[in-house]
Structure formats: C-alpha cells, structure tokens
Amino acid sequence: MTNTIPCYHCGLPAVDGDKYNTHVLGIERQMCCPGCQAVAQAIVENGLEDYYRFRTEPGVKADDNIQQTLDQLAIFDEQSIQQDFVVHQGEISEIQLSLSGISCAACGWLIEKQLSKVSGIKQVSVNVTANRALVSWYSDALSLSQIMASIERIGYHPSPFQQEQHEALFQQSHKAQLKRIGLAGLMTMQVMMLAIGVYFDLFGDLEKETSSFFNWISLVLSTPVVFYSGAGFYHSAYKALKAKTVNMDVPVSIALLATYFSGVWATVFEHGQVYFESVCMFIFLLLVSRFIEHQARHKAAQISANMLQYIPLTANLMVEEEIQPTLAKSLQLDDVILVKAGETIPIDGLVLTGHAQIDESLLTGEFYPVDKNTGDTVYGGTINKSGTLTLKVTSQFKYALVNQIARLQEQAMASKPKIATMADQFSQYFVLAVLFFAIGSFTFWWLQGDPDAFWIAISVLIATCPCALGLATPSALSFAMANLNKQGVLLKRSDVLEQLTQVDHLVLDKTGTLTKGEVSISAMYNISALSDTELLQYAHSVEQYSEHPIARAFSSFPVFTQVEDFQFSLGEGVSAKVNQQYVELFAAHSAASKNANVPEQLKDSSIVMRIDGEFVCGFELSDTLRPDVSDMLARLSRKDITLLSGDSQTNVSQVAKRIGISDWLAEQSPQDKLAFVQRLQENEHRVLMIGDGINDAPVLAQADVAVTLGAGADLAKTSADVILLKNALSKLPYLFQIAIRCKQKIRQNMAWALGYNVLVLPLAVSGVLTPWMAVIGMSLSSIIVVVNSVRLLK
Template sequence: MTSHVCYHCGQANDPVHSYQATVLGEPRTLCCPGCQAVATAIVDNGLEDYYRFRTEPAVQGDADLSDVLKTMDVYDDPALQEEFVFEEGKHKQIQLTVEGITCAACGWLIEKQLARVDGIEKVAVNVQARRAMVTWHDDKLSLSHLLSALKRIGYTAIPFQPDQHEASYKKEQKSFLKKLGLAGLMTMQVMMLMAGLYFDLFGSIDEDTRRYFHWVALVLTTPVVLYSGSIFYLGALKALSARTVNMDVPVTLAIFGTYGAGLQATLTESGEVYFESICMFIFLLLLSRFLEHRSRHRAAEISANMTQHIPVSATLLLSDGQLDTCLAKKLNVGDRVLIKPGETVPIDGVISDGTSSVDESMLSGEFVPVRKQPGDKVFGGTVNQAGTLTVTVTSTLKHALVNQIIRLQAEAMASKPRIAQLADRFSRYFVCAVLLISAATFTFWWWQQNEDAFWITIAVLVATCPCALGLATPSALTCAMAKLNRQGILLKRADVLEQLNDIDTVALDKTGTLTVGEFAVSKQWFSDALPVEHILQLAATLESRSEHPIARAFSRHDLAAISEFSVTPGAGIKGNVNGETYFMGARHFCPHSVPHTGFDANVYLFTQQQVLAAFLVTDSLREDAAQTLQYLKSRALILLSGDAQSHVDTLASELPLQQAIGGLSPEQKYQHVQALQQRGQRVMMLGDGINDAPVLASADVSVAVGGATDVAKTAADIVLLGDKLLSLTSLFELASRARRKIIQNMAWAIGYNVLILPFAVSGVLSPWMAVVGMSLSSIIVVSNSTRLLR
C-alpha cells in the first residue's frame, strides 16, 4: 500500500484532507473519517493481526459512523425483535447477514471482536455464506450494541433472511461462473493455437509465425491467470499469512512458475511455453471447485428453499365469523385461520374444526397424505387436499417448524466432524511433503544438468496437488445431509453421521416412540367421593394442559377452569380446580395406598387425602416398529420406559428386544444410559417426551421421533419429521454409505498421488498430462460423492 491509497480499504486517499492511524506500529494514511474510525477501533481492541492475515482490502468505512450507530437503536424494539430473535434458554440467538466479509481473516476478526464484548456467549462465522450466528445475554447486552460492535470494525450486519442468503449464494455463483467461463473460452483458443504448433497443422510454420502464436497465446492466457486463477492465490496468501500451508500453495507455485517461464520464453524467443497447460489447469481446477461449491450448498439450499412453500397471506377467521385476508407473518398465537381444499397451510397450529387429508411430503418425505381431525397438529407449508379446516395458531411464523429446520440445519453445517478435521490436518502435511519432494526433484535434475528440470518440477507440483483429498470428506458429508433432509430426517450436527457407524446399542422409550401415542382408556375405577362425571371432568381438565400423548385419552369431556398447573417430568401433573389441588400421574407419583381395582392401572387421579380414580390407558404398537427393530437387531436393543413393568413385558414379547425395563423415572433412564456408556458401549437413544430430554442429551446419538415435544427436539441430535420409524434404516444405511464414500474418496485421492508421483519425478509425465490427471482426480471425487443424492 502506498501513501496514495487507503491502508484500510484500498481506495484513493483524499488529496486535500489527511486521515491517519497507527497500525502495526507504523502510521498509515486513510481515505476518510470512516476508515480512520474503523482502523482505530481495530487497533484499540487489540485485533491488529487482522491486517496481517487479510488477503483483500476491507470495505470502505462509513464516514458518518456515529450517525449510523444511533440508527441501530431501532433493533432494540421488542416488537421488531419478535420476528428474528430466538430464545435459547437464558440466552437470545440471532442469525446475521454480515456485509463486507472478503476472506477468512474477516471471520477471524469478527469472532475475536465479539468475543471481547461482555455478554456474548457464542459466535460462529460462516465466511463462505457471509453469515454469523450469535448467542448473547440479553440482560447484559442489547442487540444494537452487538451490531455496533461489528460496525466499528467495518462490518454491517442485518438480521438474516433466507431470501437474502439465496441472493448471496447466487452472487457468489455468478462470480464463479464468470471465472470458469473466461477460463474455458480462453483454454479452447489457446489449445487451438498450441495444437497448430505442436502438430504443425498449418503446414510449415516459420519462426515469425511461431513467435506470433506465442504472443497471442500469452495475451489470451494472462486474464485467465490474473482473474480466473485469483481464487487460488488468495487462498495461498491467507494460508501463508497464518503461517501454514494448504493445497492452494502448490497450485499457485505451479501456475506462476509455468506462466513466468512461458513469459520469459516469449520475450527471449527461446525455450518451451505451456500456456495451454496453464489455462487447462485453471479451468479444470475451477470446474472441480465449482462442483464442490454446488454440492456443499445443496443441504443449505434444500432447507432454505422450504420457506418458499409458506404462503404470504392467510384467511383469518374473526370473532364475529367474518373472514379477513392478512399476512401470514402477522398471525399471532390463538388466531383462527380458515384453510380451504387445495390451499397451503400458512402457519403451525391445531385443528379446531373439520377433517381432511394433508400432504406433508415437504417435511417428512412421505407422499401418502395424512388424515387429520380436530386436535391434530398441522404445519406451515403442508397442503390441505380435501375438506375445509379451521386451525388455531400455536406458534408464530418465526417459530414455525420450517424455520426451526432451517436454523438447525445452519448450525449443523457450521460444525465440522472429526474425520473432516483429520483430513484437513493430513492435507497440510501432504502439501508440505509435496513441496519438499518438488524441491528435491528440481535439485536432483538440475544437478544432473537436465534442461527439463524446471518442467519436471512443475509436473510434480501439479500432479500431486491434494485437491481431491481436501474434497473427499466435505463433499460426501454435505451430499448425505442433503439426501437425509429430503427424506424428512434432520441432522443438528454434521458429525452425527460419523458417530452413527459406531453405535452398538439402541435404547428406546416406549410411549410415543415404539407406540403410536394414540391412547384410549380401556379400564377405569372410580371412588364414591365424587360423581363419575365430575371425576372425568377433573381428569380432562388436568390433562388438557399436558403435552404428554396420554392426555388425548381424556380429551372428550368438558373442561373446568384451572390454575397453578405444574408438571413433574416422568411422574405426573397437578393443578388447582375450583380451589382444590388435584394430582394425576403414575403409580410412584401417588402417595396413597392403591385401592383394589381388578386391573393393573397405570394412571391415578388423587387429592392430598385420597385416590379418586384409576385408569388403564393403553396404546398400540407402531405398524413399522417390529420391522425397524428387526433391521436394528445386530445392535443391542433396550427398552427404557416409565410405564409399569407388566405393560412393558407385554410389549417386549412382540419385539426382538434384548432387555425391557419399566417403571423408570427420567433420572433412572439417564443413569442407565450413563452406566452403558461407562462400560464402553456407544448408545443411541430414541424418545419423544419432556421426560426423555435428560437421557437424550446424555446419549452418544439421540433421536426425537415424529410428533416429539419441542423439549425433546431441542435435546436430540436427529429429528425425524415423519411418523415412520423405518426412517432409521435410511439413516443408518446412508451413514454407512457416506463412510464408504469418504473412504473411497480418500483412497482414490491418496492412491492417485502415490501412483502418479514416480512418473512425475522421473520426468515421464509432462505438465499438460499432470494437469489432466489432477483435475480428473478431483472431479471423480466430487462425482462419487454426488451419487449419495440418488
């Protein structure tokens, strides 16, 4: 950077006014007060290393920075935050679209800057997507201050919206296609010229014509090197600035070495030129990077595009029976919406009137319509096929299942499994080995006075470039996650696929997991203390506040007013009805001696003084439960249930279970899984209820089945969006296929490099042959990974 150019953004400095800041111990000239303010903020926060690591100039700072910071106060408005801020327990979380990110150093700078801000709990920056996920303490830090902290170091952040992300991806793809198109066009032209020279297709070519062809080829190759290949040079500079190496380093050396030698040969009119090899090298390498770029975004695209299923408007049913059209995002909890046949459901809710068949394929991957009736849940984006439905809104559009999927998928793609980290480390060591071998090759052939020593070295650099090795793992994992997403299986962590292959024990909850969760009272007993109808009303009133599937068995009775309601997970519920406290739950929840009922009851209604009623509530087995467990029987299958042991034994007799334990509290389930893990077993846990949350969180891999409570979905690593347990077979099969693909990709990448190295070092391989071999190797790896999408 010269004194005529801004040290921060690279723009021309103001010839009249002078702005300066001391950066890295030296005075730097800046173009405007905005850049001066940003540079000073970076220095004051001890983040000067940003200027060492960056590979591109930053975006120009805002000259009216103080005015901009004031306008950010609007983001503290709770009504505005309601649309894009999520509650994460004691914290708040937001996804931001960050403008001004140009390279990985920007991501480093943002994470370091926000980590210094008091109140920030967690920051994860996705440089490629230009997004940041921030979790913070709302009582310590306001959202406007969070955004201001980014603005002070030169980045403008706004709440993330899927359509903006899509536009960002298309812009990046457009840049890729421009570079790829230029490289492809010029490659064809240069190869035509060089073919004419090599094979003398134009007859006897004199020296003047040969020199002319060389100059034309040089002119055509130069924009390919400087523009199309810039992505590799920036990557190499970034790695070297961070005192490491990556696969872009040997690529950059090979490109500039070949280009420099060709330029010298053209100027001095002596020596070999390989301009066609440079163009072909850049084109084929860009092509493999482009294919990898598309496959890496596939899972994110699938999730983000789900929002396109949500209609913009909804038909609101007013209290006076009139209909009104409103925006779907303006609907509030408790609003009633009318959905006609053929219309798309605009919001998540519960059917209050009407029956219909609903197509839920966009969520679950199952194309068979699901029959819906009053009390059933419907989700935004699904299609009402027959019958008019009245739906009571249960969550705003921000918290709709579709948006939860997109948010969880973003978190999953931000994580990096162990095998990918291992491949990255191996790639760095491999690159170092390639550089050392190349240097040794040049030294040896130069000592042997071989005039082709330089070109042999170039061939070694190109042929052994570990691009395919770097693509082996991420391309396979991304394609696998996209495939599962289409089948209604949502992964919240990318490394789950890797862990699934090591699972040797599967633990399952009973109610709502192995059974359908459609309960009915098969037997009942009542005391003489109250009329039967009154007892049934009390039971229905208490269960109306419960999320447990068993509550539906009591939903056919009138309700009374209730207050002071509370839940004891895995045990029961209590509430105050007409000034009296009533309890309802399992046998161990009841402190009284149980009266003789003539049957093995599993639900009791009681007060602090006596038992009022006892019920035997039964459930039916899922139709695909036996088939699913038959598939999983190569692993240890254990049933962990809070239900009575007699009921558990009855169910276990129908299934291939190694062990079935009943009467467990949530803590006992947790302790049982912990004991299995301490014995060295890898445990997958399947559950659906609030009481399953602790054990789901403790398992090596946890799965929330279709219809699970929000608490269970939060604790789980995998969410089955459909009602089919057989989805587990697809999950395990795809995890196994993904591992095989990764092994195949890595074996091919390493095997190719090992096999090609002797040919390159010995001088048998010319540079253009090395170009073709290396690029085809990368394309084969990406193509092999995309087979997972079939």
C-alpha cells in the same frame, strides 16, 4: 484557521480529531479514518513498529470504503433493530448471521479462527453447509457492529439471518458460478484442441511463426479463464494470507498464476514452454468440483424451515374491548389477544378467559389435543381446535417456545466434531508441505544453474495438487449418496456415512416415527348383551360429529340414522341420543368426574361407553405401528436401542412391549431428550436418533447422526442428517451397509492418492516430470479414484 493534525499513517488531515487513535512507538497517534487505524493496529500487533521508525514517506491511505461499511453496520447496534434478530440471555447476546463469500470449509475455519481472537466473543460456530454463523458475545464488552466489521475485514459479508435474503444470496452465487464454469469449459476446449495438435504434431512440422501464432491465440483464450473464472481461488487465498494462515487455494493460486505469467513471457519473447491448456483444464476441473459441492450444500440448506412460518403474521389485539388486527411480532408483554376456534395461536400466553382443546403436536409430536382452561399456558404455533380464548402475552416473539427449540438446535450444532477439526489441521499441514517442496525444488535447481528450475517447481505444485486426495472422500460419498437416493434415502451431510460406522446406540422417537400417528382400536371389552357390531355402530353414531382424533378410530364402522342432541364437553367426552337411547363415550380416567365407577372388566380401557347410564363396553386405543418396524429392529439388534417419547407411560409401555424394546422412557420434554443423548455421548457412545417432530429438533441436532422421515416436520428435517423420503424404516439397515462399504472405498482411495503423491513427488522434484505430464498424471490419478468410487452404485 484551525490547524488539523495529519494522520500518523498516511499523512492526510485527521479531520475527526482524536476519534481514531492507535498506540504506536509508545505514543498515542491520531488517524484520519478507521481504515488507517486498522492497518496501524495490525502493524503494531505483528511487531512491525520499526516500519514507522524507519519509513521515508507516509503510508498509503486505507480504503475509504471501510468507513462507509462501518457507518452502515453501526445501525445494527440500535435496540429497535436488534429486537428482531438478537437474543439476550443476561450479559450474553446471541445472533444468527448469514455469510456471503463462503466457498469451502476452509472459509468457515478462517472466520471462526479470526473471530475467536476478538475480545468479548464467547463462542462462534460457522455452519458452512447453510452459510450461516451462530455468534454469542458479552454485550457489555463488544457491540454487534464490531463483530460484523471484524468479519468484513477478512473479506466476508455478514447480515442478520433472514430466509428470503439467504435464498437471494445463494441464487446470486449460483449464477456467478455457472458463468465461470461455462466460460472455462468453452475456452478449455478451444485451447486443448490447439495444444493437442501441437503436442502430437497433427499439423505437421510447424514453423516458428505458426507456433507463435497458436501461442498468442491460446493466450487470448486463456486470459479470461485465468482472471474471471479463476478469480475465486485468488480471493480465497488472499483472505487466508491476509489472516496470516494458508488454505488449499494458496498453492492452487500460485501454480495457476505462475504458469499463466510464464506462458505470457514465453509467448511475448518467443522463448520457453507454454502450458495454457493445463491452466484452463485445471481451473475448469476445480470449478466443477466446487459447483457440485455448492449444490450439495444448498440441497441440505433448502429443507431448512423458517420458524416464523409456524406463527401467523397477524393477531387479534384487544384494545378497550375492541379487536384490532396487528402484526404478531409487534405484540408486547401483557397485551391481550383473542384466539378463535380453528386459529393458530400467535405467541406464548396465559389463558385469561375461555376453555379449548389445543393441538400441540407442533411441539410435542403427540396427536391428542390438550385441554386448556383459565390460568393455563399456551404456546405460539399451536392450534386452537375448539372454543374461544382470551390470552395475555407472556413473552416476546423471539422468546416464544418454538424459537427456543430452534436455538437449542443451533447450539447443539455449534459443537464441532473432532473429525472436522483434524481435517482442518491436516489440510493446513498438507499445503505447507506442498509449498515447502516446491520452494525447495526451485532453490536447489536454481543454485545448480538449471534453466528449468522454475518449471520443476511448477511441476511439483501441479503434481502434488491434492485433486485425487480431495476426490478420495467426496467421490465415494457422492456415489454412495446416489445409491441411497435411488432407495429413497437423502443425506444432508457428507460425513454422515463415516459417522454411521461408529454408531453403537439407537434412540427412537415413538409417535410419527415408529407409529403412524393414527388412532386405532386395539381391543374391545364387551360386558353387555349387545353384539360388538351393534356397540361399534352406537359408538360411531356419536363420534361422527366429533373433531377429536379419537373419532377417526370408529370411522370405518356403520352408523344409525336416528341421532340427535349431540353434546361435546371439554375433557368430559361426547354424548348423543341414538335411537332414543342416551349414549356417552368418555375417557376411563375421567369417570370420577361423572360420579361413576368403571367396572373392573373395563379398567384397562382408554375410553368407555354407557347407554342410558349403564356401562356396556370399553375400547383400548393405540397408535398404529409402521409395518417395517419389527424388520428394522431385528436387523439392528446388535446395537443398543432406547425408545424415547413424550407420550404417556401407558402408551409408551404398550408400544415398547409390542416391538420388544426393554429400554424406554416416557413423558420426555425436548430438554429431557436432549439431556439423555448428551449423557450417552459423555459416556463415549455414538448416538443415532430417529425422530419426526419439531420437539425432536434439538436432540436430532445433538445426536452424532440424526434421521427423520419424509413426512416429518420441516424443522426436524432441518436438524436431521438423513431423511427417509418414503418413510421406510426398513432402509435404515441398508444405510448402515452402504456406510461400511463407503468407508472401505474411502480408505482405498486415500491409499491410492497418497501413494500417487509419494511416487510422483521424486519424479517432479528431480525434473523428470514436466508440467504437462504432471497435469496428465494428476488427471489419471483422479480418474482412478472416481472409477473405484463408481462401484458403490452397484
């Protein structure tokens, strides 16, 4: 019979031998499971090894569920599983995780703080708005399962980000919150009715038995509110304390549980005060505020687009010259695929055979198709407008360009603003101060022999509860956002209005933002004997058969009926016989390929037209400006403005000249735009970026404030902080006005909330304020803050 060594922590058999070890009191000790190992490590790390030196019996065995959880997480270390979720960049790996169990910003701060302590972690950033975390780590020092286990240990549940699963988690949390609010609201009304009757003597002089009966009814009604509706506060406080820190839910939990259990004691022994109505009202008000915050976060995350929607699910894989449909994400390097006209390219690749025009507006934001021939690179998510291409796959699905742009966006979001860090630190100090005053008050009055020492401490916790302080900013922001919503302006982040007041530099995209992305004829150069009307009729007669965006510029003009032999030549324009005359339209810069010299009068033309070999006219094409661009720029003229576009030098310079912007840059890639904004920020500028395309997503994420149009790409909306739903640029100056007013209201609210706490604290500490007075004072303080914020609706 084999002798099994007992677990050093709990004493049970360590059946796995030396699988789980911890160094305790200078010796390597064996543990029975990772749970006991984790507990022992925590005891050692916190300098509490004397527990093992002086203990009289083994410790309690750790939760077996930890072992089960770790076994389940181990599957994420499989390379075949990581292939879909993890991006490897040399020795550094990166993943997006969905997080369930997050209730407020303090949760994100706690996860970041605890995870950053893990050896091997390079960076961790929690996006509380989207309930997601971006984690990068050194893969040779740490495994993915260890990272996820570290998050599990502090009470949150991670999983690789998947859009469908993420939405399911939100719906589950949403239903649970509604149930808790519904129960709390219903029970609070009942308990308040009884309390009001007693306080204001509506039932006459109550006998002791009747008063006791009312207390028992209130106890029964309050219990589910305290232990079901209020459970989230206790869980949050427990997670913080477990991580050796405090958050705003710690004093809230202490006040709720202490008030409830003191009420239970007073009810059972029929001696002392009960404040069940205060507990219920407190929980109900806090739950409502958390629910509103939760909904706002979901609205912000709801617009987030899954990048895979831009990639088709299937691809035409060529195997021995036969087409086999296959999943796009299963394509491997050097696979050969076929892409027909009208299809979306499933993955980045190199053109082996064929030629086509590719719509790359998904990536560049520009509406002109790009000519692609043998040897050229094409990108997943772009659309083949004409021709058939045979491609060789040059990158894995997760490294496709659209996914690289999405990762640039996430990395830009990983940098936390200073204001967020300061808020985290302030809230922690505020909570510690509240706990200090409450404990100090209790100790002082208890030493004085005052029987109400406990209630004085409770009054301090309730009176100084940061409800008004907590509402000071959110209430002003909520009403400011409501005002903006009526104007067709949607804010995705609540701190955008504050940041707007600091913006001093505007960066503008061109195509689709300042312009409509629609080609129009801005000038016509006629060097023939024919009239302009006749020439436009000839042009439209040919262009009516073309699918090129340029053809739309001629769509409003009449056509001749006798049109035949239409020809389209990739990169060389269109031609046809119109009324027995050979008509050609082509780009002026491509005339050399036709062995033709463009006349000097037509040099500034975008496209030129020949009839029977003779140049007759040229057309200058331009993108149509949005009608409110000039008004917006005039009202924001005090700020520095830069036009940043991926379009050609000629087109950008024309638009810049028309709207009066002297500072402009053309032919800018997504990386170029991102670098430009980063340089501005390094020079201590606060940048607002306006863009609408997927190519703008990284720079939108990097900007201090990002604005996009309602008609913009979904990924641009994901990165943006502000969405102009009606595509009205004229609303941007109004947004700045509201931001200034909102900042004023926030200052007024903060002054009142802090002033109230300063005034009420001496009253609570001195015992003048009872718990029910503290609840009423807290409520009135909150109401004053809200009423002041309502004025932002005007």
